[in-house]
Amino acid sequence: MKHTIDFHPKLFSALKNYDRRKFTADLMAGIIVGIVALPLAIAFGIASGVSPEKGLITAIIGGFIVSFLGGNNVQIGGPTGAFIVIVAGIISQYGIEGLAIATVMAGVILVLLGLFKLGVVIKFIPYPIIVGFTAGIALTIFSTQIKDLFGLRIDSALPEDFLGKWAVYFQNFDTTNLWALGIGLVSILIILLTPKVSRKVPGSLAAIILVTVASYFLKRYGGIDTIETIGDRYSINPTIPAPSGFSFNLETIRGLLPPAFTIAMLGAIESLLSATVADGVTGDRHNSNTELIAQGAANIVVPFFGGIPVTGAIARTMTNINNGGRTPVAGIVHAVVLLLILLFLSPLTRHIPMACLAGVLVIVSYNMSEWRTIRGMMKNPKADLAVLFTTLLLTVIFDLTIAIAAGLLMAVVMFMRRIMESTNISVIHDQIDMTADAESNHRDDKVQVAKGIEVYEIDGPFFFGIASKFDDIMHTMGEKAQVRIIRMRKVPFIDSTGLHNLTNLIEASRKEGIEVILSGVNPSVRETLLKAGLDRIVGKENICANIHLAVERAEWLVNAQTK
Helix, strand or coil: CCCCCCCCCHHHHHHHHCCHHHHHHHHHHHHHHHHHHHHHHHHHHHHCCCCHHHHHHHHHHHHHHHHHHCCCCCCCEECCHHHHHHHHHHHHHHHHHHHHHHHHHHHHHHHHHHHCCCHHHHCCCCHHHHHHHHHHHHHHHHHHCHHHHHCCCCCCCCCCCHHHHHHHHHHHHHHCCHHHHHHHHHHHHHHHHHHHHCCCCCHHHHHHHHHHHHHHHHHHHCCCCCCCEHHHHCCCCCCCCCCCCCCCCHHHHHHHHHHHHHHHHHHHHHHHHHHHHHHHHHCCCCCHHHHHHHHHHHHHHHHHHCCCCCEECHHHHHHHHHCCCCCHHHHHHHHHHHHHHHHHCHHHHHHCEHHHHHHHHHHHHHHHCCHHHHHHHHHCCHHHHHHHHHHHHHHHHCCHHHHHHHHHHHHHHHHHHHHHHHCEEEEECCEEECCCCCCCCCCCCEEECCCCEEEEEEECCECCCHHHHHHHHHHCCCCCCCEEEEEEEECCCECHHHHHHHHHHHHHHHHCCCEEEEECCCHHHHHHHHHCCHHHHHCHHHEECCHHHHHHHHHHHHHHHHC
């Protein structure tokens, strides 16, 4: 079968019937989203351990590529809070160049996922895992902002681990800068109250403008020089830098493969989740494979300009939709707006207090925390809660790579356990009640089971966990039968381990002088059995289409053995 690449950017189809009305709506939405993205891009850049303009560059270049090549009409790409912890960890261990290499590798993985049409697979990641690592990331982001929110004077570098950070915080809370704390709390208050006054003005932007102006006058005319701003910590370059390369070596690539895979998986999950949410609001339908290719392309290009990982941003995407954006043009306008701000207004960002950005990120972490969702899930099965809280704790205490791997492993084990519990094996000795049975031709039909014949009915998938059930049942049987009928009409599939165990069962029965007959095997399972050569072991004549034929065959074998 010929493999075709599923790459169909929405921009090109959207432009076919484009008109002035659509452009006006996209223009206004793009401008508003660009303004909303400004404080977030700066805050995410700084929190990730890079300079403020790197966050803007990520939103500009990454946002443009995602909109230009993406598979969703309204997706807005850029840096997001979910990557802060990963990016900061990579930078501390491998430096900026290591981050660039890991991001490019993640981009390649994303492109490959799209090319091999694996976009749908990402949607099958269990919901408790997504909620768990999202809440864990939120808690970790909150913990990284305590120093700036309280203005703590900590001379040494903060520990990377969650518990270590809080140990240092508690040792240094006596150095709290009340001006910084006041600015942070006022920023949080403004963000919370702004929607009550006007939903058109982003709360984070209102907080940054008002608090920055107040801070400027306090420093310049009030003699308050203890308010740390972006300019005190970073030098801002108001240009798009020329692309620069970096050296790849096998050792670095090997070391960066786990975090690169984590970036790719998190980027894929967040982007496709954002696209799915957008579809629910707009009534559109995104192309997941095209979206992954676009996200991958953005993550391959952005690192050459010093940027950080790119993904679809749910909050900015919803802002785009709510303000009338309906085609990728709005996302491109958002990138242009941010570019103009970087080129002409970025020197003003040096006056933004660090405590104000901390307040912005505290609200971001609160919105990411999923506490309402977790509260609603408390009545869910205990297995789901175990996966959720394990993923959350591992994200906070260790890192996202370990958390996702452990969460997926737990989810798979829980799923297998549920499948095993849902598969039943019953034993029939005297007669089979065929009432409402698909294999029955007559109402209230009953099939008599002669002495020396046992009927085992499997209801559910036949895989590795079911063999032990067979063994347990057979060891509890009294007098051994001469013929065993295994009724498989309700077996939807059989795996290789199930085949192996079934083969062993047939061979072991033969050694004991017991014949085995398979009854009611559905076409797909039958094909699997024939490919495995099981017909040669059990005998083609012992694979029967229905229970009537199976019982007739069993009776013939019993009679033949008694003669």
